[in-house]
Amino acid sequence: MRNLTMLTDLYQLTMMYGYYKTGKANDTVVFDLFFRKTAWENSYAIAAGLEQVIELIDDLHFSEEDIAYLRSLNLFDEGFLEMLREFKFTGEIYAVPEGTVVFPYEPIIRVKAPIFQAQLIETPMLNIINHQTLIATKASRVVHAAQGGAIMEFGLRRAQGPDAGLYGARAAMIGGCASTSNVLAGQMFDVPVSGTHAHSWIMSFPDELSAFRAYADAFPDSCLLLVDTYNTLESGVPNAIEVFKELREKGYEPLGIRLDSGDIAYLSKKAREMLDEAGFPNANIVASGDLDEEIIWDLKAQGVQVDSWGVGTALITSKDNPALGGVYKLSAKEEDGKLIPKIKISENSWKITNPGYKKVVRFYNKTNGKAIADLIMLGEENIDENKPITIFDPVETWKRMTLRNFKVRELLVPVFVDGKRVYECPKIMDIQAYAKGEMDTLWEEYKRLRNPHSYKVDLSQKLYDLKQRLLKEHAYKEK
Secondary structure, three states: OOOOOOOOOHHHHHHHHHHHHOOOOOOEEEEEEEEOOOHHHOOOEEOOOHHHHHHHHHOOOOOHHHHHHHHHOOOOOHHHHHHHHOOOOOOEEEEOOOOOEEOOOOOOEEEEEEHHHHHHOHHHHHHHHHHHHHHHHHHHHHHHHHOOOEEEEOOHHHOOOHHHHHHHHHHHHHOOOOEEOOHHHHHHHOOOEOOOOOHHHHHOOOOHHHHHHHHHHHOOOOOEEEOOOOOHHHHHHHHHHHHHHHHHHOOOOOOEEEEOOOOHHHHHHHHHHHHHHOOOOOOEEEEOOOOOHHHHHHHHHOOOOOOEEEEOHHHHOOOOOOOOOEEEEEEEEEEOOEEEEOOOOOOOHHHOOOOOOEEEEEEEEOOOOOEEEEEEEEOOOOOOOOOOEEEEOOOOOOOEEEEOOEEEEEOOEEEEEOOEEOOOOOOHHHHHHHHHHHHHOOOHHHHOOOOOOOOOEEEOHHHHHHHHHHHHHHOOOOO
16 A cells, blocks of 8 residues: 555645644644536436545655655745644544445535644545546446446546546446456456457457357356457357357356457348347357447447447546546634634535535435435534424525435444544445435436436525625625
């Protein structure tokens, strides 16, 4: 595990120096990490990356090499560098568990700590959460489009560097992928790996049939053949069938074939007919080759006969929307022993923050278990499940709904308390199962790839009133 303490923007360190010079380094503050809008106009996101955030916090320290480099910048005095030498996180972190379905403006992570500490961790936390949440959400979209077909993450060679390939694979598994081609990810995260052979295998033999036979001899229990090197229907599938018959005579059953090019809908239907007629109805058809959720969705609508899908570039890079705009904003500051709410105001209304020390609760229908709405509340507020509650849209406030017969769940859970870790990270496949359960609580309307219904995320009356009061207090007066 690498020490990522120096993986930060310089302005975090210059602000920390400013707090040190003005005697404010130990002032307690609250920061919220959240995003303002989802990628692809999706209605939801799948939170991911918490385990790497925990690793970051657990190992926060400045080495002597780090101190020497910072000294060489000629920006900081020795007193400040000594504080860095003794740096240790002593604060509180609450977060939503990985795999949780989250929505805009909801705190994914809440930090309460001395500002000297809380400021330093902004950049690496955003780097980790933005990336993995983006890829997990992209994977969830691809999995949804496949409508039950397994998704194999095949993107390592197209990822933007080793870390993006490794942690992108991790996030893709959280989002619902059945396996990854990334062997290091399989080793590190204990997740299934998958892969067979490339076109070069076929081309390295005198002919396609001998290549197929050699592969079947090497992997008789897991023979899956790539059939589009020369001519999919005229040679690839017929040669695969011949080898499959030879395998069966030896007591083995083939896994199937893979299509990597051409009209996947047409070729898969023809290949299915050929395999069935030859006595191999259980042979799987795998498709790959520049696929994404939109293509898969359209192919499914055309009756494509594909059992599982290998998705690479579009998934690991989130090609059509390559960044999630997560932010980290101050929401409260301790003064005279009390947390004073803070608000950031902008001429762009969507950039105005929600003040105070907050939590998020989710309402579920007691009868069917479906999620109804989320409520961002002040930390001291509570919900009585035995009493009806009226919630309202925080912008279009006339839109109201009274909830009955509900149960509630707080989304933020303790991760660090007084600087000590109190959270045990689940295994990736357990997180994946949890994420699937989370997705099952959403109505299908929220999961549409195009023009999904907007999930309700409201403010409690108390938080709404606080926000309006602060907006009025800070409003510019006419001159």
